Amino acid sequence: MVLTNTMLTFWIIAALMILLALWFILPALLQKSTENEEVELREANVLVYRDQNRELDADLKNGLIGEEQYQQEKAELERRLLEDVAASPDASSSGAKRGNAFAYSVALVVPLGAIVFYLIVGNPHGLNPATAPATTAASAADQPGQMSQGSMSPQQIAANIDKLADRLKQNPNDAQGWTMLARSYMMQERFSDAASAYEKLTTLNANDADAWADYAEALALANGQNLAGKPSEAINRALQINPKHQKALDLSGSAAYQAGDYKKAIEQWQTLLKLLPPGSDELKTVTDQISRTKALAASKGSR
Known part of the structure; x- marks a missing residue:
């Protein structure tokens, strides 16, 4: 793969961003002081010793153990405490080494993971201007429902609509598909086809006022904008479902x-x-329509 200027710039910026991220992450991971760990470990050991020593004192006071056993147990506690404190530097050093190993692992995994994730989820071909348009067009052609007319030719749009129509033959109960197909036909001014699609939609969603109003509009446009007959029937059906449906009211007034x-x-x-x-x-x-209609009605002696 030949690196273009765009691709080279992208990878340089990506590398800088990864380095910047590591610059924030690594210091926090590496900044674990061995001295602090030793102090924390000593304090923990002392607290445990104090608790156990108090328990021994309580046992002696309550007569649960004798003086001889008390002295033996106390000496054992002191010996274990000294051993733990003496071993704490090694433990801290081991913990620090583990912390460093984890930090270095993060430094390796973060950039590699980012690159692998981009190669899987992203679109590396999009960095190459020579292949980007072809990739976009190919992806769009595989999605019949996503008809972006700004980046597709009329032939590609028509092909996608035909694919959708073929798909609906296999799945005729897909109401959303019929809606999409009808609207696509309307955009292409294929009003008769749109009316057929909306008719199918009204059989699937008989109580959908939008479907009936759109069906009426498609029928009228397919019939020279004549709203008489079946278009008016569809309008009335829409208003029966929703008396305040704006499109149906507008069409009803026009009819x-x-x-x-x-x-x-x-x-x-x-x-x-x-x-x-x-x-x-x-x-x-x-408002203008009402004013003109009132004037026309007045001129003809109608109210």
């Missing part, structure tokens, strides 16, 4: 407007108006 029922159109849009955020573009658009 009434197309049918010349300006009163109903105004009523539906006024209901929608109450649901829109103040100052939003949608609110301004609907």
Whole structure:
């Protein structure tokens, strides 16, 4: 593998970052003073000796042991204490060596582990500008559900949509898949195909107001934006499920407007108006629609 400037820069920065991490880690691991360990060990031994000595005194006082046994046990305690204290430097030295060995192991494992982890999880080919685009495109082609149009050609997008459609033939009860397929068809302005996908979705999720409203929109667009007939039926079904569904209310007003029922159109849009955020573009658009419809109704003598 030929190292490009980008790759070389990356590995240099990575090495510096690893060295910086070790600079923080190693001193803390190596900074275990032998003298401190000796003091701690002596203190621990003395505490144990004191406890055992108090127990001996209590046993003697309570008559559990005789004077001769008391003196023997006490002498044994003193002897063991001296042996432990005398052996503490060796133990501390051994502990320090083990601590150093652990620190050096960390110094070796951290960079090696980081490199291995990157090679497994990361994308080394992405460091090479010559191979990065091909790798990205290949990965995207393997993911039918992830259709990033910014980095894919129209042919690749169409191929992914076809893959998704084929997958749904094998798994026709995948509601999420049908939603994705229908929206993809809408983006490609394949409105008849989108309507078919939404129709399948409404059979799977019969109480999904979103599905019915989207189905109505796709049907209308496939039929020259005509909302009469099946689109209106789908709109009414969406409003039965959710009377405050914004898209369904908007489409219902448009359907009434197309049918010349300006009163109903105004009523539906006024209901929608109450649901829109103040100052939003949608609110301004609907307000304009209501104003124009009122003017049209007045000119035709309708209320």
